[in-house]
Amino acid sequence: MSASVWLGVLEQGLLWGVMVLGVYITFRVLDFPDLTVDGSFTLGAAVAARFIFEGYDPWLGTALALVCGVMAGCVTGFLNTKLRIAPLLSGILMMIALYSINLRVMGSKSMLSLLRMDTIYTDVTHLGVSANLAVVTLGLAAVVLTCYLLYTFLQTEIGLALRATGDNEQMIRSLGVNTNTSKIMGLALGNGLVALSGALVAQYQSFSDVGMGIGMIVVGLASVIVGEVLFGTKTLLRTLIAVVIGSIVYRAVIALVMRMGLPTTDLKLFTAALVILAMSSPIIKEKFSARQARGKESGESAISGRP
Amino acid sequence: MLSVVDLSKTFNPGSVNERLALSGVSLELEPGDVVTVIGGNGAGKSTLLNMVAGVFPPDEGKISIDGQRIEMFPEHVRASYIGRVFQDPMMGTAASMSIEENLAMALKRGGKRKLLRGIKRNDRDFFREKLSLLGLGLENRLTTRVGLLSGGQRQALTLLMATLVTPKLLLLDEHTAALDPNTGQKVLDLTEKIIANNNLTTLMVTHNMEDALRIGNRTIMMHDGNIILDISGSKRENTTIPDLLEMFRKASGREMANDRMLLAN
Ligand SMILES: Nc1ncnc2c1ncn2[C@@H]1O[C@H](COP(=O)(O)OP(=O)(O)OP(=O)(O)O)[C@@H](O)[C@H]1O
Ligand SMILES: [Mg+2]
Numbered sequence: 198m199s200a201s202v203w204l205g206v207l208e209q210g211l212l213w214g215v216m217v218l219g220v221y222i223t224f225r226v227l228d229f230p231d232l233t234v235d236g237s238f239t240l241g242a243a244v245a246a247r248f249i250f251e252g253y254d255p256w257l258g259t260a261l262a263l264v265c266g267v268m269a270g271c272v273t274g275f276l277n278t279k280l281r282i283a284p285l286l287s288g289i290l291m292m293i294a295l296y297s298i299n300l301r302v303m304g305s306k307s308m309l310s311l312l313r314m315d316t317i318y319t320d321v322t323h324l325g326v327s328a329n330l331a332v333v334t335l336g337l338a339a340v341v342l343t344c345y346l347l348y349t350f351l352q353t354e355i356g357l358a359l360r361a362t363g364d365n366e367q368m369i370r371s372l373g374v375n376t377n378t379s380k381i382m383g384l385a386l387g388n389g390l391v392a393l394s395g396a397l398v399a400q401y402q403s404f405s406d407v408g409m410g411i412g413m414i415v416v417g418l419a420s421v422i423v424g425e426v427l428f429g430t431k432t433l434l435r436t437l438i439a440v441v442i443g444s445i446v447y448r449a450v451i452a453l454v455m456r457m458g459l460p461t462t463d464l465k466l467f468t469a470a471l472v473i474l475a476m477s478s479p480i481i482k483e484k485f486s487a488r489q490a491r492g493k494e495s496g497e498s499a500i501s502g503r504p
Numbered sequence: 505m506l507s508v509v510d511l512s513k514t515f516n517p518g519s520v521n522e523r524l525a526l527s528g529v530s531l532e533l534e535p536g537d538v539v540t541v542i543g544g545n546g547a548g549k550s551t552l553l554n555m556v557a558g559v560f561p562p563d564e565g566k567i568s569i570d571g572q573r574i575e576m577f578p579e580h581v582r583a584s585y586i587g588r589v590f591q592d593p594m595m596g597t598a599a600s601m602s603i604e605e606n607l608a609m610a611l612k613r614g615g616k617r618k619l620l621r622g623i624k625r626n627d628r629d630f631f632r633e634k635l636s637l638l639g640l641g642l643e644n645r646l647t648t649r650v651g652l653l654s655g656g657q658r659q660a661l662t663l664l665m666a667t668l669v670t671p672k673l674l675l676l677d678e679h680t681a682a683l684d685p686n687t688g689q690k691v692l693d694l695t696e697k698i699i700a701n702n703n704l705t706t707l708m709v710t711h712n713m714e715d716a717l718r719i720g721n722r723t724i725m726m727h728d729g730n731i732i733l734d735i736s737g738s739k740r741e742n743t744t745i746p747d748l749l750e751m752f753r754k755a756s757g758r759e760m761a762n763d764r765m766l767l768a769n
Contacts, residue, residue: 350619355619
């Protein structure tokens with residue numbers, strides 16, 4: 198593949214990488230399968246696009262997108278914790294509600310073009326960054342900053358409580374943490390990042406589309422899992438970097454299979470299959486090794502430490 | 505210290521699964537009381553502890569600690585008074601987090617959590633010192649993930665976490681039952697040591713009659729959501745395990761049909 202294709206892979210991997218970090222927060226840290234993501238990604242794109250379309254500052258539009266994502270996450274959290282609606286359903290309800298909201302944000306159009314408009318990318322070229330590196334520069338800055346902030350936050354007193362909420366709710370409640378608050382906070386943070394990513398992507402592809410978030414949760418999961426499998430989860434920092442690399446690898450794989458002739462319309466099927474394969478790999482592995490070492494006990498029980 | 509008055513709880517009221525778990529339980533604990541709680545399966549022991557900790561709201565009754573009414577407080581608010589160790593060794597710690605992170609969270613029990621660094625510089629020395637008291641070598645493994653520890657190690661850690669900030673009340677619910685006898689004994693020895701060192705007011709559920717009579721200064725027996733026996737002082741000193749079984753038979757009109765409780769290991 199040519200250099201420009203690789204550059205494209207890197208660009209996409211970084212911009213969508215911010216979304217993947219958001220999915221990592223809800224899905225892994227909070228252990229909350231949050232389908233809001235499909236809606237909040239588009240929400241971020243729509244808010245930024247409309248804002249820019251109306252002639253306002255693209256940086257402000259991007260920041261506003263993040264704020265809107267945070268609010269969407271708060272609503273999902275409210276549905277789940279205060280109204281006691283199951284996690285999956287809370288997310289689905291928000292996703293559906295956001296579909297209408299996103300259309301409204303885009304002025305009842307299913308697509309909003311930003312062609313020839315000032316975006317954050319054209320803005321940095323004015324600062325002297327060469328035009329073809331503008332996206333990578335900003336994408337890298339966004340990802341590095343996000344990773345750094347998340348890494349720091351997840352080690353604060355509040356951050357530890359957030360992680361423990363996803364790990365063992367009963368335990369952290371008995372240590373005095375209101376787990377409802379933690380969940381709302383985690384969902385707000387995750388969806389804020391997802392919406393930010395949506396805003397970055399909309400400006401990158403010069404349009405926002407009401408359907409651009411469909412299947413985003415699966416793309417996020419695929420990237421998280423690929424990253425974790427390839428680079429491990431030994432430490433928190435390593436995991437954060439791993440999921441971003443997972444995002445880049447995912448884009449590379451997509452570029453590769455499309456080059457090999459996979460039609461664009463089959464991409465979502467391919468991604469779903471990828472996630473199924475990754476998620477079932479422990480079972481497949483288990484079956485495989487059980488056949489290899491018949492009668493031998495698996496390491497599982499030794500690790501769990503249950504007598 | 506702890507005062508429970510006429511506490512009642514029915515689970516799933518009005519359904520086929522309706523279960524009266526506590527029927528008007530009253531209990532007064534003096535500061536420093538270490539009370540062992542025994543009784544058959546489904547007697548309401550865990551429910552009593554859960555109600556005190558705030559896991560479920562009571563149907564009726566009052567709970568107060570040091571004169572402060574707490575029955576309307578949610579669990580995380582009551583946590584500032586109460587340290588807990590659960591029966592399941594997996595329940596009391598966060599497996600994906602390190603020993604020091606777990607301890608840091610325990611150090612914040614009852615405090616306000618802020619955007620400050622979770623583990624401060626001096627914390628690690630403090631954690632090492634506390635961990636060395638367990639005698640399990642955990643003081644050299646601060647960054648080890650708790651999921652890699654054995655059940656006994658995790659339970660000892662949970663005990664340390666529950667008492668790291670001295671609680672007004674310690675609740676132990678069969679916290680050695682899931683461990684093998686040897687490890688269970690070690691954790692129990694640690695428990696006694698920690699209770700004595702901090703002079704902790706404690707409610708400890710156990711199914712081991714020998715432990716129930718040996719540990720602490722008072723023993724209560726529950727049956728069908730009631731406290732049917734409450735002994736302390738010389739009366740308790742002169743009570744033997746066969747006496748307990750006989751008392752149970754008399755009070756409940758039944759045999760203690762629970763061989764778990766007969767096993768005094
Ligand atoms: N969360 C719950 N939902 C419904 N019923 C419950 C719940 N918790 C306890 N119960 C019921 O309440 C009764 C008392 O249970 P509890 O767990 O307090 O007994 P226990 O004395 O701790 O018994 P064991 O020795 O088996 O632990 C039982 O009949 C039980 O089925
Ligand atoms: Mg019980």
